[in-house]
Amino acid sequence: DTAVSQTPKYLVTQMGNDKSIKCEQNLGHDTMYWYKQDSKKFLKIMFSYNNKELIINETVPNRFSPKSPDKAHLNLHINSLELGDSAVYFCASSQDPPGGGNEKLFFGSGTQLSVL
């Protein structure tokens, strides 16, 4: 069983479109994250939710909107896609939020987004 699963694995779309990436974890973790990995392979946190509550919101365009219907799911919706949004997006989860003691991260396999 996949612990953290995200779909789709690949997403190719035109500029200006709206798209969503879904993430689910079956580890019973309380905290979930979205990371963006740029072309230089640096990972940058975008959002984090703990028990469906937003706890980290980095400087991300408001075209990006996370939604957590329950603590096992954290979806990422992107409006009006731009060329610069092309990257690999990773979902992750941890038992505790940052600083909570058990913050070992478990990652999904990534979604490669290409905006044409």
Next chain:
Amino acid sequence: KQEVTQIPAALSVPEGENLVLNCSFTDSAIYNLQWFRQDPGKGLTSLLLIQSSQREQTSGRLNASLDKSSGRSTLYIAASQPGDSATYLCAVRGSNYQLIWGAGTKLIIKP
């Protein structure tokens, strides 16, 4: 501002060798440091997490050390195997709980 650097960017060694990967960080006020591996087309796998109060952590053939005062961590891999080939990333959690990542070291173990 915390910066994390991993040198070298790439490393190729014959199978069976012991090797060391390096990670350095500019601000010693860290909460913890983690090592991950990333395989092509797959997500990241957490290898070891060292709390700021610890000096090292071990898991199987892997040993990670932490020297906060010098801003360094090393990941030691004993008796390397082709299956160890991957990109290894270190990430530092600062006092503000932000996770700052290095760009990784791409490791190739030649059979």
